[in-house]
Amino acid sequence: MPTIFKGRSQELAMLFPAMACLVLIIVVPFCLSIGFSFTDQRLMPRPIPTRFVGLTNYERMFADRLFWQAIGNTVLFTVLVVPFQLMISLCVAMALNAAIPFRGLFRTVSILPLLLPITVVVAIWAVLYRIPTGPLNTIYQLFAGPEAYIDFVGGSDTAMVAIVVLSAWATFPYQMLIYLAGLQDVPGDLYEAAELDGATAWQRFRFVTWPCLRNVNIFLLIITTIQALKLFTQVSVMTKGGPNGSTTTIIYYLFQQGFTSQKIGYASAISVFFFIAVTTIAVLQRVFLKNEGEQ
Template sequence: MRKEPKNKLSRFSLLESFQELGMLTPALILLALFVMTPFIMSIPLSFTNQKLFPSPIPVKLIGLRNYRQILSDGEFWQAIKNVFLFTLMILPTQCGFALLAACFLNKQAIMKKTLRAMFFLPFITPMVIVTVIWATIYKYPTGLLNSFVQTVIPRFQMIDWLGNRHTALTAIVFLSAWQAYGFQMVIYLAGLQNIPEELYEAAAIDGAGGWKRFAYVTWPSLKNTTIFVLTITTIQALKLFTQVNILTHGGPLGSTNTLVHYMYEAGFIGQKIGYSAASSILMFLLVFTVVLAQRLLLKRMED
């Protein structure tokens, strides 16, 4: 009698393993086709002069010429510099404001839900729409920002925020931070909720005021959250594309060009797939290195 279930199991085992594999295959096929293949394919492609569409020029191996060309291209280095500048500017802006907002909202009792909903609203706004709105705010000369600054400082010379190579990247930083800080805020809120209340009580017994409580309780307790937030924000910042593509096309004078935009221009506009594959590989290596370096650095700071 007792053996019956086991028999039943073995009878079904062929069907079972068929089902198991059947459930696994779709993902494996999709990942192989749409992630592995293009990733592996980009290595040989990067050594060729392959075009996007068939062209009269025969495809041939050109060795390291793509890489040499990229590494000696001033635009590429400027794109890298821009991406790093963007990252350096957006990390404190976005994460700082997110932390501030989270601390304010954390113990807020009155209108808690409404306030949270309002603070989080920019995050659900699609980036394309964010660019539409901010294009009008930055608009020259009739935009909101220009007229606002002029009301405060009457002698202010209006600036074409997105058309000026000194301000364009900073303008992109602010609109990006506005759109995305909600994500970091929510993560910080979750982190704040995990800090035991006793710690604050103990700090208050020791006579710590509001600022000291933040510096000695909140901030150290949020260390892991901060590491996570900084890592995620950095990865996102290195992939900057949509805003730049719609608003400035990498201009003026390449001051907002980014890595992804550089790849897009080479591979899609210029149809040089081999060349853009080489820059894809360089981008992958860069993102990988930056994330790894950041991890190690933050881990060391933790110890």
């Protein structure tokens, strides 16, 4: 009896720190944000006590034009960056999976962007996008004449696209490595069989590679989508949500409302909405795209 008890107390002691942290860092704040969303809680203490305001925050949120703009921007970013980034990652992975010369060197080089913190990437791209004579505009001038330039970051139409390209550049190596792992798992004899059948390169991709990547694709689609929905740093450093709110994402709006404007109650309603949206999207993707071998 004492020995069993001793073994179990050890188990409890080993389980406790991680569970305590999860409760303190995730469960308690989660419950707090639901609670705050029904109050007029402020960040800094005020002389007037915090009041229960019912659904006011939610009513305000659904009537808030800027909130809907933030949702639109976040959706736009996600819809642009996910296919773009996954396509690039897959193409690079296929090139680096082929028996090309200097393959190791190419792999090393293509991973480098992942090692740069986003703030450094933003600094680099701020120069690339510079007006009127940054590198990208210099290239543009070759086609459009010497005085022409595009204000990539400063234009409402182009700012989000500029953030998309920068983000894809910064993080594509992660997806590329996962694709590379997936490509290495494709059985080689499938390709041999396809070749014997006279399949073209495109047919080999379409009917051998692509089906074999199904699980990898689903995994990457879900994590890249969730990553995209959380867009904050690039926007916060490069555009401050502008111009004219055209790059204000949900998280950036939440930060503005809750931290800069100190409206915790209102921002909590936004965060509850964000949590529900992200979870729903993840679950829906999961349900509609079943892994191979699942019912």
